[in-house]
Amino acid sequence: MIEDKNPQRTSLSELGEFGLINHLTKHFSLNNSSTIKGVGDDAAVLAATDKQTLVTTDLLIEGVHFDLSYMPLKHLGYKAVMVNLSDVYAMNGTAEQITVSIAISNRFPLEAIEELYAGIKLACDTYKIDLIGGDTTSSTKGMLISVTAIGSAKEEDVVYRIGAQETDLIVVSGDLGAAYLGLQVLEREKQVFQVDPNNQPDLDAYTYLIERQLKPEARKDVKGILEELEVQPTSMIDISDGLSSEIMHICSQSKVGCKLYEDKIPLDPQVISACEEFNIDSTMVALSGGEDYELLFTVPIADFDKIKGNPNFSIIGHITAEDQGLNLVTRANQEIALKAQGWNALKQE
Amino acid sequence: MIEDKNPQRTSLSELGEFGLINHLTKHFSLNNSSTIKGVGDDAAVLAATDKQTLVTTDLLIEGVHFDLSYMPLKHLGYKAVMVNLSDVYAMNGTAEQITVSIAISNRFPLEAIEELYAGIKLACDTYKIDLIGGDTTSSTKGMLISVTAIGSAKEEDVVYRIGAQETDLIVVSGDLGAAYLGLQVLEREKQVFQVDPNNQPDLDAYTYLIERQLKPEARKDVKGILEELEVQPTSMIDISDGLSSEIMHICSQSKVGCKLYEDKIPLDPQVISACEEFNIDSTMVALSGGEDYELLFTVPIADFDKIKGNPNFSIIGHITAEDQGLNLVTRANQEIALKAQGWNALKQE
Known part of the structure; x- marks a missing residue:
């Protein structure tokens, strides 16, 4: 859509590859003392440190991971960074650098790529990240973005998926399912638009859902909150593919089982009302929706008092012995086995 | 071509994303003590070190950077790694880890992706590199590979593009132009094949050229050779876009000029004979051909005796004052200004 509305179009080939990289990166400044050399040499150089890296x-691909008919390019750039930072935060680390490679077909003018980089820059400024490299090339079709994020953590602070222990509490930050429902709303509006381009949608009831889909925020704050609470998670993962898929990763790597409680899963009121409207089960959305970028972690049961009642966190279950399997206790107090129904990028197309 | 010849075809969606990653990476082992955690968590973890990172x-894209009609997938995987290692070696560093993200359309069966990963694994085994992460997803069209390489070097060993000084000698490893000519040979054979699929090409005269195009080697050895010679380069870059483009990067960043000598540019005999056959100027091929992945560096003139006669290196010119510009002294002893004619990925399509 941006292409049609934009009055100014500068062809990418006018600038050349190095001209384009210079043009796109010249407004980025370095935020971290660990960045010795960013863009402009064969490789970026990061300072020696007593922390682990x-x-x-x-990789985000047009037509698979995003649809530019409702994803503004600035938001896409921002989200591509968030997706990666979220993985660093899920190790209980501090994200410091990113590289960004993009491939773009000639249908995009320079002004579109500037929008994309404006989103990347906003993410870098907000999260204190340095853009240290990348690659810009043409594609035969569509757009793709490949981001690599680099962070650091003290060895003793790093949290893997592998450390969950029997009786540990299962905790999640924020709330779940909104990003998936935001996508449903946007898909519906796209179809309405195709039928009646003059229709003016009223999206006030869905603002939170749409924001969670188009402009997710990675949970940089969780590390600090847990430090203040003096809680060290035993395992952690970010929720990109849905709660069900993520707890399975923790349980399989930690060789444990789990029991989740349906009535403890945190849902925003907009999620509940949109689920009614779309006639979808809200628990299914939280379990399988994906793209929430919240953190799922386990803590020793001794930390119950430190976590309970904290507005950032919900205790949604506990770790069990491996042979008890992975189960959800429903509101009707029935135990059902969890199934992985996370979003599978390979099933698309 | 592989798709047509391969009797066994396993659909990618049968495995699912995590199954596919597991399947492809299970045979990779870790070579470096700096790799604490490779594939299998939210992020890879590298050991703290007193070296810089x-x-x-x-990013390599089908139809832009490679043509699968003559690039076997195993070679493509190998080359995708080499291209990145070369950049680490160009900083005078040691490459230790890579991440590999691929996007693939459904026209590729599992067996094709296995071939690609066989090439990546061969590169990792040969160069002692650990595969520590990546992403595997579907694409709406074609194949692409995004590789990030991570290496290390002592702070005092890192060589930037910026340090070339007036009177420094300009040195290049290996020989130039062969990869470009290999591409010309392969393109010609592709056209012959399209006209007459039964034609059996005799490529004996071009084996070196084709190998340089399809299976380039990054110059891991140069760092050790220079250390033995007790030579520390003042600037260094790898030759991916042609000698002309690379010396321009060094000169512009170092704020110097240069004088290259046409008769000093190292050419393989196959390059010379193929240039006659294709009626191309061999100097032009060396200056603008690209994809040689040799190292171009400058050393103090005091090191002349250490470098001269070394079979790995050719002294091809020297650094001058910035106001003298960038010049090539031809065999006829004429000075002509250098122009950047490196390969520009944005001009494709």
Whole structure:
């Protein structure tokens, strides 16, 4: 849509590859003393440190992971960074650098790529991240973004998926399911628009849902909150594919089972009302929706008093012995086995 | 081509995303003590070290950077790693880890992706690199590979593009132009094949050229050779876009000029004979061909005796004052200004 509305179009080939990278990155400044050299040499250089280094990468592809008919490019740039920072925070680390590679077809003018980078810059400024490298090339079709995030943590602070112990409490930050429902609202509006382009949608009832889908925030704050509470998680993961899929990763790697309580799963009121409207089960949305970018972690049961009542966290269950399996206790007090129904990028197309 | 010849086809969606990643990475072992945790958590974890960390990334796209009609997938995987390691070596560093993200359309069966990963694994085994992460997703069209390489170097060993000084010698490893000519040979054979699929090409005269295009090696050895010679380069870059483009990066960042000598540019005999056959100027091929992945560096003139006669290196010119510009002294002893004619990925399509 941006392409049609934008009066100014500068062809990408006018600038050339190095001109384009310079043009896009010149307004980025460095926020971290660990960044010795960012963009502009064969490789970026990071300072030696007594911390461990965390590395994670994600690839977002037009038509698979995003739809530009309702995802503004600035939001896409922001979200591509968030998705990666979230993985660093899920190790209980501090994110410090990113590289961003993009491939773009000629249908995008320079002004569109500037929008994308404006979103990347906003994310870098807000989260104190340095853009230290990347690659810009043409694609034969569509757009894709590959981001690698680099962070650090003291060895004793790093939290893996592997450490959950029997009787540990299962805790989640924020609330779940809103991003998935935001996507449903946007998909519906896209279809309405295709039928009647003059229809003016009233999206006031869905603002939180749409924001969670288009402009998610990674939970940078959780590390600090847990430090203040003097709680060290025994395992942690970020919720990108839905609660069900993520707790399965923790349980399989930690060789434990779990019991989740349906009535403890945190849901925003907009999620509950949208589920009624779309006639979807809200628990299913929380379990399988994905893209929430909240953190799921386990803490020793001795920390119950420190966590309970904290407005940032919900205790949603506890870890059991491996042979008890992975179960959800429903509101009707029935135990049902959890199934992985996370979003599978390979099933698309 | 592999798709047509392969009798066994396993659909990617049968495995699912996590199954696919597990399947592809299970045979990879860790080579470096700096890798604390590779694939399998939210982020990889690297050990704290007293060295600086080097980070570089490159994106390869089907139809832009490679043509699967003559690039076997195993070679593609190998080359995608080499391209990134070369950037780490160009900082005078040691490459230790990579992340690999791939997007693949459904036209590729599992067996094709296994071939790609066989090439990545061969590169990892040969160069002692650990695969520590990545992302695997579907694409709406074609294949792409995004690799990020991570390395390390002592602070005092890192060589930037910025340090070239007036009177420094300009040195290049290996020989230049072969990869570009290999591409010309392969393109010609592709056209012959399209006209006459039964034609059996005789490529004996081009084996070196084709190998340089399809299976380039990054110059891991140069760091050790220079250490033995007790030579510390003042600036360094890898030759991915052609000698002309790379010396321009060094000169512009170091704020110096240069004088290159046409008769000193190292060329393999196959390059010379192929240039005659294709009626191309061999100097132009070396200056603008690209994809050689040799290292271009500058050393103090005091090191002349240490470098001269070394079979790994050719002294091809020297650094001058900035106001003298960038010049090539031809075999006819004429000075002509250098122009950047490096390969520009944005001009494709």
